[in-house]
Amino acid sequence: MPRTHAKLPRLFVTGDLGAGATLTFGKDQANYLGNVLRKRDGDELVLFNGCDGAWLARLDGVTRKSASVTLIEQIAAQPPRTDLWYGFAPLKSARLDYMVQKATEMGVSALQPVMTEHTQVSRFNLERARANVIEATEQCEVLQVPEVLPETSLAQLLDNWDAAHGDRRLVLADEAAPSASPVEDLAQLRGQRIGLLIGPEGGFSPRERTDLLAKPFAIPISLGPRILRADTAAVAALAVIQSIIGDWR
Amino acid sequence: MPRTHAKLPRLFVTGDLGAGATLTFGKDQANYLGNVLRKRDGDELVLFNGCDGAWLARLDGVTRKSASVTLIEQIAAQPPRTDLWYGFAPLKSARLDYMVQKATEMGVSALQPVMTEHTQVSRFNLERARANVIEATEQCEVLQVPEVLPETSLAQLLDNWDAAHGDRRLVLADEAAPSASPVEDLAQLRGQRIGLLIGPEGGFSPRERTDLLAKPFAIPISLGPRILRADTAAVAALAVIQSIIGDWR
Numbered sequence: 036m037p038r039t040h041a042k043l044p045r046l047f048v049t050g051d052l053g054a055g056a057t058l059t060f061g062k063d064q065a066n067y068l069g070n071v072l073r074k075r076d077g078d079e080l081v082l083f084n085g086c087d088g089a090w091l092a093r094l095d096g097v098t099r100k101s102a103s104v105t106l107i108e109q110i111a112a113q114p115p116r117t118d119l120w121y122g123f124a125p126l127k128s129a130r131l132d133y134m135v136q137k138a139t140e141m142g143v144s145a146l147q148p149v150m151t152e153h154t155q156v157s158r159f160n161l162e163r164a165r166a167n168v169i170e171a172t173e174q175c176e177v178l179q180v181p182e183v184l185p186e187t188s189l190a191q192l193l194d195n196w197d198a199a200h201g202d203r204r205l206v207l208a209d210e211a212a213p214s215a216s217p218v219e220d221l222a223q224l225r226g227q228r229i230g231l232l233i234g235p236e237g238g239f240s241p242r243e244r245t246d247l248l249a250k251p252f253a254i255p256i257s258l259g260p261r262i263l264r265a266d267t268a269a270v271a272a273l274a275v276i277q278s279i280i281g282d283w284r
Numbered sequence: 285m286p287r288t289h290a291k292l293p294r295l296f297v298t299g300d301l302g303a304g305a306t307l308t309f310g311k312d313q314a315n316y317l318g319n320v321l322r323k324r325d326g327d328e329l330v331l332f333n334g335c336d337g338a339w340l341a342r343l344d345g346v347t348r349k350s351a352s353v354t355l356i357e358q359i360a361a362q363p364p365r366t367d368l369w370y371g372f373a374p375l376k377s378a379r380l381d382y383m384v385q386k387a388t389e390m391g392v393s394a395l396q397p398v399m400t401e402h403t404q405v406s407r408f409n410l411e412r413a414r415a416n417v418i419e420a421t422e423q424c425e426v427l428q429v430p431e432v433l434p435e436t437s438l439a440q441l442l443d444n445w446d447a448a449h450g451d452r453r454l455v456l457a458d459e460a461a462p463s464a465s466p467v468e469d470l471a472q473l474r475g476q477r478i479g480l481l482i483g484p485e486g487g488f489s490p491r492e493r494t495d496l497l498a499k500p501f502a503i504p505i506s507l508g509p510r511i512l513r514a515d516t517a518a519v520a521a522l523a524v525i526q527s528i529i530g531d532w533r
Contacts, residue, residue, distance in 0.1 A: 133382075140511075141520070142510055175513060218527050260391075261390075261424060270516060279527075
């Protein structure tokens, strides 16, 4: 699987990227480049900012306190923006980090933490999740950096759905989905704007499930005959969505 | 998502299960039941052995050194045996545990560690993987306990494929797959015996990839426009396989 520049370190930056531009990094990024990656003047790296594609850049001033790079050329165009909203009940720390990284790899455009009755954490660490998103984009060559939204409650989410999301349909995994085939259920949503909601370990409460299924925008799908943990269900549902109606076609 | 007996602890056991039978556990399991789960005489649990479905059982003799249970009734029949072979290059420890657990949840029937040029571990811990499989079956109510096979090399695997696997087709994720649609590629395999091979972080070496793609039984599929980490690719590929030609239908 040959990929140009695949071995160069990739760094997310804020600010515009264009030919000949020079960027200056502060202490943290200089430390990362110089001491962690052991990069020196003249070494190459790849920069992206979520809008301007991927750029080859060359380090030309690494000190302990700052580093500067000069942009050489664009090596990948910014891909067309995808629109796949992803809501999830936060899990405990390691599994949550994983869940956020995996959703980024799978190409979601927004991550929305949703507090539910069985959610096992009381507070969502937004900064940590944003750092996990950036790490996943850097490691997995993802150029569209998904937004991480502040936490909301399931009740608020459902009450505000129409105002915030218009005609977006909300896919949810449900063991009692009318059809056993997620492929058939999803194929009927082709061309529509999609969201996916993954509940906590232990699932939605009976009341939450009733509320969810009563919404006209809710689309329950089956994820097979076995129980899946929440983080597995997330990757599995995203894979089926991307392959049937998303950008894996 | 109401599930009968979903809150009872589940325990994998060896040996036959049948109405009225009594089982005696040794020190480790007695300790787990008595001290970790804090179960007492009269408490119920669910037992399974990978062949006889799930059985409701009642504890009737918990001491520090042993515990005995009496089987009450079968609460779930053994599901039809699935046949989905899963080969994977072992990852480093936490990600490997995760990969083994997830494959079990996703319903593979056998796990085959495959050493490749870029594989980052030199030895596969078979006992640890088996323990992870058991843990996943207990947590996720999986009744078919997949087999974990001793490690092999990619070269051996390919040389022995026909003798060991007959007409089984081997699906592999490949960025340069002829079609961008895994759905179409997999739909053509309906009714055939399937294996999935997931390479290491960094992928197969160019030589390995050439060898793989030259095999008539190899079926390269695309997993979308983004790079996926190996553990993500595993869950994603299994989800698409199960939904298109597996038991999610």
